[in-house]
Amino acid sequence: MSKMRYSRRMVLKGGVATVAATALPAPMVWAQDIKNITLRQFGTGVSNLNDVAKKVKEDLGFTLEMTALDSDSVTQRAATQPDSFDIADIEYWICKKVWPTGNLQAMDTSKIKNYDKIVGIFRSGKLTPESVIAQGTAPHSVGFVDGPDGTSFAKEETGWMTLIPTIYNADTLGIRPDLIGRPIESWAELLNPEFKGKASILDISSIGIMDMAMVCEAMGEIKYADKGNMTREEIDKTIGIFTEAKKAGQFRAFWKTFDESVNLMASGEVVIQSMWSPAITAVKSRGIPCVYQPLKEGYRSWGGGIGLSKSLTGLPLDAAYEYINWYLSGWVGGYLMRQGYYSAVPETSKEFMTADEWGYWFEGKAATGDITSPTGDKLAGAGDTRDGGDFYERMGRVACWNAVMDENQYMVRKWNEFIAA
Amino acid sequence: MSEGVSEAVAPKAAWRPGNDLTGWLQAAPLTLILLAFLLAPIAMIVVVSFWGATEFSIYPDFQFDNYAFLFGSEVTYRVFLATFKYAFITWAFTLAIGFTVAYFLAFHIRSQPIQIALFLVCTIPFWTSNIIRMISWIPFLGRNGIANQTLIDWGLIDQPLEWLLYSDFSVILAFVHLYTLFMVVPIFNTMVRIDRALLEAARDNGASGLQTLVHVILPLTKPGIMIGTIFVVTLVMGDFITVRFMSGSQRANVGRLISNDIGLLQYPSAAATAVVLLLTVLIVIGILLRFVNIRKEL
CATH class of the missing domain: 3.40.190.10 (Periplasmic binding protein-like II)
Incomplete structure (x- = not known):
């Protein structure tokens, strides 16, 4: 089999492997095999x-x-x-x-x-x-x-x-700057009573619990040893805080799919919520202001x-x-x-990528022309900059990674209770 | 009693091998279909409800953990209560609306073609899918939706009404909208078969319109009401998608507990919940059937 590998390299890397290939059978063998x-x-x-x-x-x-x-x-x-x-x-x-x-x-x-x-x-x-x-x-x-x-x-x-x-x-909270009208700097704002009935969180337990943890820690309510591997007490306390907020009417809705998060934000039902980067883009492409807000506690x-x-x-x-x-x-x-x-x-x-695309997406520079998605939709115009800045600014401020906990099954049950509460 | 005895005796007296075989063959297709598509899946659900689960697999076992957790959690009782609440309120509204519509169609429209035409009009919403009819409420009831905008324009309210959407109100509204027809059809069906002579007799004997309604029409439409009730109650109790969309995932009924478990690959726990829900619904239907003997009255 190894001879195949060498001949393959010959096909795919051209000159680099020519030397090796001369001592081996014709590249045609590979070229035909690979099609199947x-x-x-x-x-x-x-x-x-x-x-x-x-x-x-x-x-x-x-x-x-x-x-x-x-x-x-x-x-x-x-x-x-x-x-x-x-x-x-x-x-x-x-x-x-x-x-x-x-x-x-x-x-x-x-x-x-x-x-x-x-x-x-x-x-x-x-x-x-x-x-x-x-x-x-x-x-x-x-x-x-x-x-x-x-x-x-x-x-x-x-x-x-x-x-x-x-x-x-790196994920963070999405906000509607036009409806909030003041700077948002902390994850704790998700449970700020100012946004009662206008907040949302995603109903996917493994990710939602991390967003919850970011909020609880930002509020100073809980100090986690590891947000990605909570103890039962930490899970209870985290979900407890959110259940209380839910009962007090903090949340407008929970979302489970990408489209739901876009609609909640675009219709103004929600002004602050957990969100994913392409969803922000989808809201913006409807001409509605939406910001993927960098927060001082960092990203998930x-x-x-x-x-x-x-x-x-x-x-x-x-x-x-x-x-x-x-x-x-x-x-x-x-x-x-x-x-x-x-x-x-x-x-x-x-x-x-074009120099402008590279500058906009990676270096956090202002776009010099229209920035389009791979499918051709316009995502940003000249002068726009990416929320959160350049690559090192964004990825350098990660506070936690999506995780699976040792107490995962317990957490899932608690999450179900939170949704049913 | 005597009926049962005669039935038990009769086949014996008329026993002939050919006859018996034909009977079996005639009953076989339905029996097989019911076995394969009704009894076998239910049996499987019952079996799996005793199995164990790891995070990403299930393994055969015989344990009561799933049931223990289900009955041990306070949330279960609250969710079952919420399910009954949705079923009862939806039932009350669909009955009131369904009965009125059916009454109007059956007794106030004299011409049969118009009756049929109007009946078909009732089914128009069913030309689109369930989900679309449900979701179209969301922009209507939203904070900046048509309902709130109109009320503000009329000067009836200053602030948008928050409870219009993502609340029990919107859930029940959607249920009533989706399921009223299931009440209209059977009630209408029994009403048109009421002998008009009975109504005339009531009138001749001096009954008022209300008395005729309560003492003649209502008792005679009971089978229709019961069939509609069974439809609505089972549909609402087994639903999960309406509750999820119309409450913005904020409320839960038993169906959502099951669907959450399935999403998290906890099939045994989902099966246990399904078994309990199935028994609950069967008990409810059993109780309903005590009130009216549908077979006898149809």
């Missing part, structure tokens, strides 16, 4: 884009089948049906749950061309050498294992990665990556590595960054 390969990828909607599958067919020749599911189903499938997929596009906290089942295989970083250029968050855990690592399931803490068959996560870079990082962002962040199924071997495995290398080579990164997410290897993405 189909890799089955599944994951959440954010990065499961048909445009990516199309581009893979164009650039690499093989077929990528995409299935988009919600994060609960993704977790379940990765954990229980290892033969139903080749590539899992999952979040890091899901990886923490799924890795112990042994359904994924560690990846050899020496085969990842741009490994050295991957941002520090996913390797040492530090964005810059002086960064403090945030609470929760920080990606690097579940990003490495000891060896190809490692079952427990390693503390530092080992050369064997669980997920190859692909997409990540999340990251996703692709993992390989244990049952992937031989030629398809080689194709998967090729796919990963292609993924990090810039085209996808540029595509994702133009939606407001970040790419794991920003410098390669830069080549696939």
Whole structure:
């Protein structure tokens, strides 16, 4: 099988592998074999884009089948049906749950061309050498294992990665500046009685509890040892505070889907709520002012990556590595960054973005012309700047990562009670 | 009693192998369908309700944990109470509206073509999907919605009414809107079959309009009312999506407990809740049927 790998490189990297290829069979073998390969990828909607599958067919020749599911189903499938997929596009906290089942295989970083250029968050855990690592399931803490068959996560870079990082962002509260009319600086404002009946939080327990924790800590009510791994007492207290607020009529509604969050904000039912970056864009594109407000306590962040199924071997495995290398080579990164997410290897993405796009999305500079999404919708005009500033300003102020707690089942039950209260 | 005896004896007397086989064959399709699509799934739900669950899988077991947690939580009782509350209030409104509409159609419209035309008019909202009819209330009732804007324009209120949307009010409004037709149809159906001679007789005997309504029409439409009641009560008690959308996820009924559990892959716990809900609804229907013997009166 290894000869295939060399000939493949010849096809895909041209000159680089020519030397190796001269000693090996013609590249045609690979070129024909690869067309018959189909890799089955599944994951959440954010990065499961048909445009990516199309581009893979164009650039690499093989077929990528995409299935988009919600994060609960993704977790379940990765954990229980290892033969139903080749590539899992999952979040890091899901990886923490799924890795112990042994359904994924560690990846050899020496085969990842741009490994050295991957941002520090996913390797040492530090964005810059002086960064403090945030609470929760920080990606690097579940990003490495000891060896190809490692079952427990390693503390530092080992050369064997669980997920190859692909997409990540920093989340905060969305606000309607026109209806609030004063600066908002803290997560605590979500429960400020001033916004009684005009606040909302998302009804997805694993993320909602983190937003709650950010609020409770900002209010000075609770000091968490680790917001990403609360004790039962901390869960009780956090949910207690929010249940009280709910009974007092603080919340207008809870939202579960992206569209609901957009409608609540756009219609003015809600003026402050947990929100996701593209939802802010969707509200703005209707001509309604909406700000992804940076807050002094920092952001709640999340990251996703692709993992390989244990049952992937031989030629398809080689194709998967090729796919990963292609993924990090810039085209996808540029595509994702133009939606407001970040790419794991920003410098390669830069080549696939205009100087203005790069300045707006990454460097936090004012746009010089119209900024459009990959699908052509106008997102910002000349003079606009991105909420929160440049990449280092935003990702450098992460307070916690999406996480899965040891007390997850208890938390879920408590969450159900909160919704029913 | 005598009926039961004669039934038990009769087949024995007329026993012939061919006859028996034909009977079995004739009953088989329905029996098989009911077994496969009704009894088997319910049996499965009951079985799974005793299973255990980890975060992402379920495993066969025989434990009472799911039920213990369900009955041990104060939230369960509150949610069941809320479910009954929704069912009862919705029932009262749909009955009042449904009965009035059916009465008007059956007794005030003399021409049959117009009767049928008006009856079809009632079904027009059903040409669109349930969800759309429900969601279209949201912009109407919202803080800056048509209802509030109109009331402010008329000078009736200064501030938008907050309770119009994402409240018990909006949930029940949507239920009544969605399910009134289920009350109209069976009541109308029984009303048109009332012998007009009975109404004339009541009148001839000096009964007032109200007395005719209460003592003649109402008792004779009881089967229709009961069928409508069963429709509305079971639909409301089993609903989860109306409650979720119209309350902005702020309120809960039993259906939402089940759907939350399913979303979090807690199938055994969802199954246990479903079993309890099923029994509750069966008991409610059992009680309803004590009032009216539908079969006899149809």
